[in-house]
Amino acid sequence: MTPSSSLSPGSLLNQLRQTTPLVHNITNHVAMTPTANTLLAIGASPLMAHAQQEIQEISAISAALSINIGTLSPSWIEAMQLAAMCAHRDGKPWVLDPVGIGASSLRQYACRALLEYRPSVIRANASEVLALAGEMNQGRGVDSGDDGEDALERASRAAVALARTQNCVVAMTGRVDVVTDGQRQITVQGGHALMGRVTAMGCALSSVVAAFLAASLAGHDDTLHATAAALACYAEAGETAGQSAQGPGSFVPRFMDALYTLDADSTPLASRLELTDVT
Numbered sequence: 721m722t723p724s725s726s727l728s729p730g731s732l733l734n735q736l737r738q739t740t741p742l743v744h745n746i747t748n749h750v751a752m753t754p755t756a757n758t759l760l761a762i763g764a765s766p767l768m769a770h771a772q773q774e775i776q777e778i779s780a781i782s783a784a785l786s787i788n789i790g791t792l793s794p795s796w797i798e799a800m801q802l803a804a805m806c807a808h809r810d811g812k813p814w815v816l817d818p819v820g821i822g823a824s825s826l827r828q829y830a831c832r833a834l835l836e837y838r839p840s841v842i843r844a845n846a847s848e849v850l851a852l853a854g855e856m857n858q859g860r861g862v863d864s865g866d867d868g869e870d871a872l873e874r875a876s877r878a879a880v881a882l883a884r885t886q887n888c889v890v891a892m893t894g895r896v897d898v899v900t901d902g903q904r905q906i907t908v909q910g911g912h913a914l915m916g917r918v919t920a921m922g923c924a925l926s927s928v929v930a931a932f933l934a935a936s937l938a939g940h941d942d943t944l945h946a947t948a949a950a951l952a953c954y955a956e957a958g959e960t961a962g963q964s965a966q967g968p969g970s971f972v973p974r975f976m977d978a979l980y981t982l983d984a985d986s987t988p989l990a991s992r993l994e995l996t997d998v999t
């Protein structure tokens with residue numbers, strides 16, 4: 721892909737760092753601190769808020785919203801719906817992370833209700849994409865399952881179908897990431913296997929996608945490319961961290977430092993991306 725375009729991952733990362741978008745997160749108990757730290761490391765500004773009474777005010781000052789169903793409660797579902805409604809009404813980008821959707825009917829109910837407010841992006845692992853696309857799959861709790869070539873091919877088709885049905889971008893992550901709007905598809909290479917051994921990596925990524933969506937609105941808005949840019953930065957930082965990490969414990973600080981020090985101008989982020997038309 722052309723690295724010089726205003727939609728290149730490097731220029732979108734620069735745009736993010738210049739605009740420091742405020743990202744409103746309604747996320748799970750496991751992911752709160754890692755998500756806030758990850759947003760700060762890449763250059764965005766995090767805010768966690770889930771009390772219904774303050775959602776409208778928080779929404780008014782936020783540039784983007786990230787909703788994650790990882791640890792639901794009935795009052796949180798109502799707050800999520802209100803936040804999604806505000807974002808939809810105000811034309812602000814928002815990301816849905818359907819953590820462990822296959823695991824319970826409460827999660828399925830919450831996602832169905834939230835999809836009414838048309839997320840800009842659904843960021844999920846393959847198991848969650850299959851469940852959301854209606855292909856019976858109870859998943860393995862919050863983690864993805866088989867990541868072999870056949871499973872990836874099947875999940876990619878489900879991601880395209882989901883993007884078409886929901887008229888949004890789907891970012892399906894794992895060993896290889898696939899981002900699609902139903903017509904185009906960008907694969908993202910990179911990352912490291914240790915990313916699957918650290919909790920909340922995916923949750924934090926969903927909020928980083930929200931930050932890139934906000935940044936892209938300040939320039940040339942293209943949800944597909946902004947999402948791929950977020951994933952490319954993650955892949956780059958994950959690969960760098962994985963080179964010297966000895967395990968999940970030492971991976972995390974290296975990953976945060978790699979995000980923070982990622983040089984948007986000299987790192988060939990665009991070379992991680994391959995854009996194709998979906999047939």
Ligand SMILES: Nc1ncnc2c1ncn2[C@@H]1O[C@H](COP(=O)(O)OP(=O)(O)O)[C@@H](O)[C@H]1O
Nearest residue numbers: 845893894895910911912913915916921922954
């Ligand atoms: N085996 C792997 N190799 C490379 N990157 C991976 C691997 N597993 C996960 N990742 C990366 O970790 C991040 C989180 O993805 P994933 O593990 O699919 O999300 P979740 O934590 O929601 O299941 C993504 O950037 C993804 O590319």
Ligand SMILES: Cc1ncsc1CCOP(=O)(O)O
Nearest residue numbers: 748750790862920921922923
């Ligand atoms: C373990 C767990 N349980 C409920 S939410 C959560 C975190 C999941 O994080 P991720 O989807 O990023 O792996």
Ligand SMILES: [Mg+2]
Nearest residue numbers: 819862922923
């Ligand atoms: Mg997840």
